[in-house]
Amino acid sequence: xxxxxxxLRDISLPLVTPFRTSLGSQDRRDLLLVKVTTADRHVGWGExxxxxxxxxxxxxxxxxxxxxxxxxxxxVLRADDVAAxxxxxxxxxxxxxxxxxxxxxxxxxxxxxxxxxxxxxxxFGVHRTELAVGVxxxxxxxxxxxxxxxxxxxxxxxxxxxxxxxxxxxxxxxAAVREAFGDALPLQVDANxxxxxxxxxxxxGLDRFGLTLIEQPFAPDDLATHAALAARMDTPIxxxxxxxxxxxxxxxxxxxxxxxxxxxxxxxxxxxxxxxIHDLCFASGVPVWCGGMLExxxxxxANLALAALPGFTLPGDISATSRYYAQDVTRPFExxxxxxxxPTGPGIGVEPHLDRLELAxxxxxxxxxxx
Numbered sequence: 380x381x382x383x384x385x386x387l388r389d390i391s392l393p394l395v396t397p398f399r400t401s402l403g404s405q406d407r408r409d410l411l412l413v414k415v416t417t418a419d420r421h422v423g424w425g426e427x428x429x430x431x432x433x434x435x436x437x438x439x440x441x442x443x444x445x446x447x448x449x450x451x452x453x454x455v456l457r458a459d460d461v462a463a464x465x466x467x468x469x470x471x472x473x474x475x476x477x478x479x480x481x482x483x484x485x486x487x488x489x490x491x492x493x494x495x496x497x498x499x500x501x502x503f504g505v506h507r508t509e510l511a512v513g514v515x516x517x518x519x520x521x522x523x524x525x526x527x528x529x530x531x532x533x534x535x536x537x538x539x540x541x542x543x544x545x546x547x548x549x550x551x552x553x554a555a556v557r558e559a560f561g562d563a564l565p566l567q568v569d570a571n572x573x574x575x576x577x578x579x580x581x582x583x584g585l586d587r588f589g590l591t592l593i594e595q596p597f598a599p600d601d602l603a604t605h606a607a608l609a610a611r612m613d614t615p616i617x618x619x620x621x622x623x624x625x626x627x628x629x630x631x632x633x634x635x636x637x638x639x640x641x642x643x644x645x646x647x648x649x650x651x652x653x654x655x656i657h658d659l660c661f662a663s664g665v666p667v668w669c670g671g672m673l674e675x676x677x678x679x680x681a682n683l684a685l686a687a688l689p690g691f692t693l694p695g696d697i698s699a700t701s702r703y704y705a706q707d708v709t710r711p712f713e714x715x716x717x718x719x720x721x722p723t724g725p726g727i728g729v730e731p732h733l734d735r736l737e738l739a740x741x742x743x744x745x746x747x748x749x750x
Contacts, residue, residue: 380421380461380491384747385452385483386414387444390675390739394703398673399518401545401573402434408673408703409741411440412731413447415455415486416749423490423726426678427482428645435571436478436620436646443479444744451476451483452746463488464651477623477648484649485681489726496725498684503654505687509718511538513694514702515569515671518543522555529556536717538694539565539591545573553588562589565694569594572620576604583611591693592617592639605636615639619670623647625655632665639693641670644685645678653685661690671696676709680722680729683712687721708736 390410397406413425427447433439450473455461458469466484473480492499514537519525529540542552549568556566567590574582574596582596592615597604599620609616617639622628624647631637640660644653660667669686672678679697686695699719700711709729712719722728 380487380494381418381459382455382461382487382747383416383418384745384749385416385447385456385486387447387744387746388412388414388736388740389440389444389742390708390736391741392675392704392707392739394673395701395705397517398703400543400569401518401571404517409440410675411443411482412675412677413482413486415483415490417490417494419494421490421494423486423488423493424677424730425482425484425486425489426645426675427478428643428672428674428678429478438476438478443476443482446473446476446479447483448744448746451479455483455487456747461487463491467649467651478645481645481647481649484651485644485727488650493726498723498725499650499681499727500684500687500721500723503684503688505684505721507687507721509720510683510686510697511694511718512697512714513537513539513541513565514698515541515696516543518545518548519552522552525552526555526559529560533560533564535699535714537698537714538717539567541567541569541594541696544568544570546578549585553585553590557588565591567591567594567617569619570596572596572598576601576607579604579608579611582608586613590614594641595619595621602631602634602636605631606634609635609637617641619643620646622656625652625659628656628659632660632663638665640665640667642667642685642691643670643672644682645672646670650681650685654688657685657688657690661688666690666692668693669695669697671698673703675704676700676707676712676729677727677731679712680709681727683719683721684727706735708732708739
């Protein structure tokens, strides 16, 4: 394909409830969407996973917009023939910026698949039509508020509960949830790097809660401390922020820093790299699951197709739309009898509703020359 022009669209969506992690709290999700239009008038949509500030990762929305506008989009506009599978190599001269690259790759992939009337699930060769999914529960102001939220999610049919934790909000909430819901509830925790090497002995005490996993307790570049904790705990260690490529995944597993990996396409540079990490882990017997970044229906649809691959054996953070948004820019994804159906249409399977998109839009920029 030849790319004619690219639209960068900033949107902002209010969350149904504030979402707090060890990194901070937010009551809105600001997002950058990417829309590509080809010379043959095919259109594709992508979504940048970056947050408004560089706390979860070094990337942030304004920086992603800048690198897309000035470096990544010009590279694809100059190319005579662009294939989605080759976008990673085409953009390789730009170091890092995985989330920006992933958004552009996703939009090109969506357009390419629509041109061939093929779905992303079909491209991946998946056979599942629905997925059991999990839900992430943020840090709360009180234990009572936490238990009320967990009860709501359990009643809704979510396959597992993930609690966000930080020092001072870990043992007490876990003990309360286990007491209220029992040992049979699949339960895991996510620290978002909130702990340090001095907390090894303390974190080891979380073994008594029978957790599915502990996710990213230490800094992204501290594989050694993750490996030290893994050697001392029965609970599996999972890495998120540490994994930005297939090479990172291979290194972490080889060093014993984790035995489970959270795959987020935005964090690793796109869906093709996410598939390569899946394939590596699947061949090595390392379970993976699909993390979430408070996506709109665009990212949610694509993540469902990815998470239907056979190596995704743990429920992902691909919750129903209503978990975060009263109104999304796409049709809502609903949890029915504990599962969410994969989209079946061409491309990623969904498109924005133009009226909803306009209501959420805060800025639009066109790069390239519309014909």
